[in-house]
Amino acid sequence: MRETDNDDPGKAEWRARLTAERTAIPAQQQVTEAKALTEAVAGLAAGTVCCYVPFGPEPGSIALLDVLRDRGTRVLLPIVPPRREPLDWAEYTDTSALVQGRYRGVLEPSGPRLGAAGVGEADLVLLPALAVDHQGVRLGRGAGYYDRSLRFASPSADLIAVIRDTEFVERLPAEPHDVRMTAVLTPGRGVLRLPYPGRM
Template sequence: MPDRVLPEASKSEWRALLAKGRAAVSAQQRVAEAAALADAVAGLSATTACCYVPFGSEPGSIALLDVLRKAGTRVLLPVVPPAPGPLDWAEYTGTSSLVAGRFRGVLEPNGARLGPGGVGEADLVLLPALAVDRRGVRLGRGAGYYDRSLGFAAPGAGLVAVIRDTELVERLPAEPHDVRMTAVLTPGLGLVELPRE
């Protein structure tokens, strides 16, 4: 469990432990978590939301995107660029608009590209994470796409990481370039606001 990690553990040590924990999650638990997250997101209000399509062991499902769309929210999804850098964005208009992306298992929208500044149109940004600490420090997979992209986010936009309940931890290693989350969304806890520094 992540709570057993020593405070001085490195990001790579955290990632290894969290990956092991995610690999142990049963298919039944994933389905239940996805339904709970879709229910929880129904309580969020946004004109435009940047989201993502979960893949692999990430919690959530496409149903979460559809809940937002049915509520009248414009949903933007990331498009991974050919070289490491900020993400591009395009509108999600339903499952028929999704195509295979650059990375195996990642689905992306096939519509018109909005460029890295697309995230600046959102008042809510839901993003993947392996864990988040109580200070809002987010641990991602390590490629840096979201760290580079969040610099384009609108001031005051809600930055909400979608994680499992056990992935909200006391303290993660932080670096100066890490963008702090304003909240997390979990299957059991729902939306948990984090302190803004």
């Protein structure tokens, strides 16, 4: 997923550095972190959760999805649209229902689509990020899909970005359209609540 055409230079620099650091993470560390995240998410209570299938070195795992599903939680996964529009959503049932998405290596659910409003059914949204700062500013890959999608989320939904411990930083470049996170989930520290009082 490429960056936006008018990407903030500061954000571009952060993305380049963080992406390089993730690429260098050993496979065993990724496995250990994925296990810790799966254990941490087991303590989160929600009837419906929007989540994601990790791409490349993104933290997380399909095992995390299975833990949520096996305890009776309804798990929704994103489907990347053909244009820069909000994400579509469909329910995760099992790995056999995952198919190759628009971007190479990105797996998506093949079930009935719920449209952009699907995220509004979630009590909890677990979303990928390259970093999050102490004010709740999330740095994504730059395509803006989540920024466009989270405006459809329920005002009461918990927005939790899944990152590594080193990716929880003091301050990131922020823009008016950035949707603030309510918490982060890291392998070493579990769920950390953020003090930011609102979404925007």
